[in-house]
Amino acid sequence: MITPLKALRKNRFKTVLIFISMSVSICAIFLISAISGGVVGMFSSMLKTDGDIIVTQKGIADTFFSDINATLVKPISHMEGVKEVSALILGAAPVDALPIVGIYGVSEGRFKSYHLTHGHYPSRGEVLLGSKIDDTLKHPSSIILSKKTFHVSGVFKSRIGFEDGGVVMGLSDGGELFHKSASIILISLNDLSKSDSVKDQVQMLSADLEAKTTDSFIDSYNQFKIIKTSSDVIGAMAFLMGILGIVSMMSMVVNDRKGEFGIMRSIGLSSRVIILKLLSETLIVAVVAFFVAWGISEGVLELIEHADKFQGYINGEITTVLLIKVFMVSVVMALFGTFMPALYASRIDPMSLIQKDRA
Amino acid sequence: MKIIAKGLEHYYAHEHVLRGIDLNIEPGSFTAIVGESGSGKTTLLSILSTLLQPSSGEVLYDAKLLAQWGNIDLFRRRHIGFVFQFHYLISYLTLRENIALASLGEFQGEIDPLMERLGIDRLGRRYSDEVSGGERQRAAIARSLINHPSIVFADEPTGNLDTKNALGVYELFAEFSRQNTTFVVASHDKKITEFADTIIEMEDGIVKNIFTR
Ligand SMILES: Nc1ncnc2c1ncn2[C@@H]1O[C@H](COP(=O)(O)OP(=O)(O)O)[C@@H](O)[C@H]1O
Ligand SMILES: [Mg+2]
Numbered sequence: 291m292i293t294p295l296k297a298l299r300k301n302r303f304k305t306v307l308i309f310i311s312m313s314v315s316i317c318a319i320f321l322i323s324a325i326s327g328g329v330v331g332m333f334s335s336m337l338k339t340d341g342d343i344i345v346t347q348k349g350i351a352d353t354f355f356s357d358i359n360a361t362l363v364k365p366i367s368h369m370e371g372v373k374e375v376s377a378l379i380l381g382a383a384p385v386d387a388l389p390i391v392g393i394y395g396v397s398e399g400r401f402k403s404y405h406l407t408h409g410h411y412p413s414r415g416e417v418l419l420g421s422k423i424d425d426t427l428k429h430p431s432s433i434i435l436s437k438k439t440f441h442v443s444g445v446f447k448s449r450i451g452f453e454d455g456g457v458v459m460g461l462s463d464g465g466e467l468f469h470k471s472a473s474i475i476l477i478s479l480n481d482l483s484k485s486d487s488v489k490d491q492v493q494m495l496s497a498d499l500e501a502k503t504t505d506s507f508i509d510s511y512n513q514f515k516i517i518k519t520s521s522d523v524i525g526a527m528a529f530l531m532g533i534l535g536i537v538s539m540m541s542m543v544v545n546d547r548k549g550e551f552g553i554m555r556s557i558g559l560s561s562r563v564i565i566l567k568l569l570s571e572t573l574i575v576a577v578v579a580f581f582v583a584w585g586i587s588e589g590v591l592e593l594i595e596h597a598d599k600f601q602g603y604i605n606g607e608i609t610t611v612l613l614i615k616v617f618m619v620s621v622v623m624a625l626f627g628t629f630m631p632a633l634y635a636s637r638i639d640p641m642s643l644i645q646k647d648r649a
Numbered sequence: 650m651k652i653i654a655k656g657l658e659h660y661y662a663h664e665h666v667l668r669g670i671d672l673n674i675e676p677g678s679f680t681a682i683v684g685e686s687g688s689g690k691t692t693l694l695s696i697l698s699t700l701l702q703p704s705s706g707e708v709l710y711d712a713k714l715l716a717q718w719g720n721i722d723l724f725r726r727r728h729i730g731f732v733f734q735f736h737y738l739i740s741y742l743t744l745r746e747n748i749a750l751a752s753l754g755e756f757q758g759e760i761d762p763l764m765e766r767l768g769i770d771r772l773g774r775r776y777s778d779e780v781s782g783g784e785r786q787r788a789a790i791a792r793s794l795i796n797h798p799s800i801v802f803a804d805e806p807t808g809n810l811d812t813k814n815a816l817g818v819y820e821l822f823a824e825f826s827r828q829n830t831t832f833v834v835a836s837h838d839k840k841i842t843e844f845a846d847t848i849i850e851m852e853d854g855i856v857k858n859i860f861t862r
Contacts, residue, residue, distance in 0.1 A: 293742070293746075293750075296741045296742065297741055299741070300740065300741035549737060550739050550740075552737075553737050553738075553739060554750075555722075556700070556725065556731045557725070557726065557731070557750070557751040557792065558722045558723065558724075558725035558726025558727070558729070558751070559722065559726070559750070559751075560720075560722040560723075561722075639700075640700055640731075641695060641700045641701055643731075643733050643737055644691055644694075644695055644700060644733065644804050
């Protein structure tokens with residue numbers, strides 16, 4: 291362990307460069323994964339709060355476009371195994387000076403899932419504000435939404451950034467605003483084994499409906515797929531950049547240290563030993579870079595979460611699973627990036643030591 | 650270890666630098682390869698010491714070809730020590746760590762006695778740029794000797810040393826060769842002939858003379 295540390299210290303300038311390049315790549319991977327995971331996670335937990343099954347219009351690309359009949363709530367609530375059914379309108383509209391804000395029209399039964407910090411649930415012509423947007427608008431007593439004035443009846447706090455930066459109103463007000471009676475219907479079950487039969491029965495109600503478990507809805511939701519794919523692509527690019535950074539720096543390091551590896555070969559250290567020495571050096575750097583990048587990423591996520599500009603829409607969380615994944619990615623990055631230069635080092639001909647002092 | 654070289658020839662590109670060399674190196678001898686610069690000393694030494702493949706001819710180590718000894722790294726580590734003109738210690742390791750890096754496990758305990766014998770026992774924790782040229786070369790010699798090699802090869806080991814330190818190095822070689830380590834040393838320094846017991850004189854890629862004391 292002493293030897294790689296000494297070697298790293300001796301070549302400290304390049305060690306620092308490798309460290310920076312790795313940290314930047316790892317940070318990028320952390321941030322893009324955490325943020326995309328956060329966006330997807332927020333929306334899914336919003337849907338999961340009280341929905342085991344989600345009903346939308348058939349074949350729509352986005353829940354915003356979904357238009358279904360809210361009166362379906364009644365027949366569905368009589369189905370066997372169903373605990374609660376609520377209709378939801380999802381929309382977006384300008385509010386006062388804010389260009390775009392999430393608007394949620396919910397049936398009365400769903401109000402209780404919003405934790406009020408003050409005020410009361412809205413009746414017609416009234417809205418609840420998420421604490422974030424309430425702060426941004428400086429605690430207004432009324433807001434203007436699509437040229438209509440709504441009275442603010444209360445403020446709620448939600449862990450889910452989308453909701454905390456959004457406006458909640460009754461289903462009928464939402465319906466008038468967006469010209470539909472519901473976007474989606476959420477069904478919660480008291481018996482999960484009935485999920486298939488409930489799905490079938492819902493789809494019998496109208497050919498225009500599509501019922502999915504919330505989990506499979508989330509998996510197949512296009513917007514999520516786009517977010518995930520782009521984050522995977524950006525993550526892969528960061529990974530490649532990291533590897534390229536290591537390869538080029540390590541090639542320079544090996545070149546600087548040719549004599550050293552020639553000596554090792556001449557005293558009979560095997561190629562394997564030399565490769566392992568170099569790998570252990572970059573692994574040490576990778577582990578340190580990983581922890582530093584973790585710290586920096588947590589800081590950046592904290593900043594983003596509290597930045598007014600994003601209205602809390604963007605919040606990423608570095609989960610244990612993500613930590614483990616990124617750790618493994620860092621290790622793989624170090625190994626891949628070092629292998630070729632190390633192989634080259636391990637094949638340096640000790641003859642070069644003699645040739646150099648050719649008298 | 651007895652080394653027999655038969656019909657060694659070597660070309661660099663089209664330059665014919667070794668032109669038919671046959672010689673025997675006896676176990677425990679102190680053999681000096683001398684001759685003008687460019688006569689082929691380094692090339693011959695490189696071939697004898699496994700670092701270079703001759704264009705033709707063969708070298709036998711105790712009657713076996715190198716290939717018959719198996720793993721070349723292990724062969725070098727167990728049987729061969731090298732001393733180069735420039736000390737070639739690893740700069741970020743202390744003198745003692747340099748020796749320890751070469752040492753096989755069973756000889757780790759001999760590092761300190763060996764350093765003491767070479768008069769560098771107080772310098773174990775220094776780095777190579779913190780000691781004199783002579784001390785550095787002694788550390789390199791200690792490194793070459795730590796695994797009790799049968800044979801130590803040195804190319805111009807005193808090329809960077811003043812006369813006093815050079816003589817000290819020759820004395821060490823003579824002393825260890827009396828205890829059965831073989832030394833093969835290429836040098837254009839005439840002084841070495843006073844210490845070596847076998848002198849191979851090279852000229853233009855052939856052996857001109859061999860003297861034995
Ligand atoms: N790597 C090489 N490539 C081409 N020519 C070389 C190389 N090494 C040595 N030579 C040439 O071979 C001849 C013998 O060199 P060398 O064995 O180093 O002699 P010495 O050690 O006696 O000075 C010289 O003419 C030298 O220029
Ligand atoms: Mg020479």
